[in-house]
Amino acid sequence: MMRAVHDGVGELLMDEAAIQAEVARLGAQISADYAGKSLHVIGVLKGAAVFLADLMRAVTIPATLDFISIVPYGQVTASGVVRIRKDLDEPLEGKDVLVVEGVCASGLSLSYLLRNFQTRKPASLKVCAFVVKQRERPADVTVHYVGREIPDVFVVGYGLDAQEQYRNLPYLARLA
Numbered sequence: 011m012m013r014a015v016h017d018g019v020g021e022l023l024m025d026e027a028a029i030q031a032e033v034a035r036l037g038a039q040i041s042a043d044y045a046g047k048s049l050h051v052i053g054v055l056k057g058a059a060v061f062l063a064d065l066m067r068a069v070t071i072p073a074t075l076d077f078i079s080i081v082p083y084g085q086v087t088a089s090g091v092v093r094i095r096k097d098l099d100e101p102l103e104g105k106d107v108l109v110v111e112g113v114c115a116s117g118l119s120l121s122y123l124l125r126n127f128q129t130r131k132p133a134s135l136k137v138c139a140f141v142v143k144q145r146e147r148p149a150d151v152t153v154h155y156v157g158r159e160i161p162d163v164f165v166v167g168y169g170l171d172a173q174e175q176y177r178n179l180p181y182l183a184r185l186a
């Protein structure tokens with residue numbers, strides 16, 4: 011353990027320096043890939059909020075911002091669908107869209123979102139996730155920009171919660 015952590019928090023996976031290094035790398039990669047274009051960033055609330063705030067400031071090309079809030083697949087066990095709690099404010103038609111997620115686990119939330127967004131006719135549609143779990147996912151889910159691949163364990167911090175707690179931790183750790 012590199013430092014004392016918060017109550018209820020276990021093994022440290024990424025400290026602040028490691029996170030900022032990945033954010034800088036992703037920001038530079040995205041800025042290069044979209045050079046000469048303008049990026050329309052969609053943050054998936056709430057888990058992406060902290061990552062997005064840092065990532066946006068590491069992107070050097072013009073960028074606009076919108077948010078969507080969903081009730082993820084895992085919390086809607088009976089129906090197995092993703093529900094939109096708050097939809098986008100702006101249309102996607104003709105835009106180069108980058109969806110920013112905090113964590114991609116089963117990929118079912120992203121699968122739903124990507125199919126939904128594709129019907130809104132963006133010029134392009136890509137995904138950036140802060141962390142991606144090493145596990146099987148639906149074939150239609152590609153995460154183009156990955157902060158870090160992690161084992162399939164439950165993680166908190168840097169925007170990710172356990173029952174709304176721990177989002178404010180500046181590092182990523184396993185839940186104890």
Ligand code: 5GP
Pocket residue numbers: 057082083084113114115116117118119120163164165166170171172
């Ligand atoms: P999915 O399984 O659809 O890829 O992820 C659904 C949602 O489950 C994520 O957006 C996130 O809200 C939540 N989730 C999945 N794995 C984790 C995790 O390790 N930590 C936290 N805090 N949330 C997770």
Ligand code: MG
Pocket residue numbers: 171172173
């Ligand atoms: Mg959650």
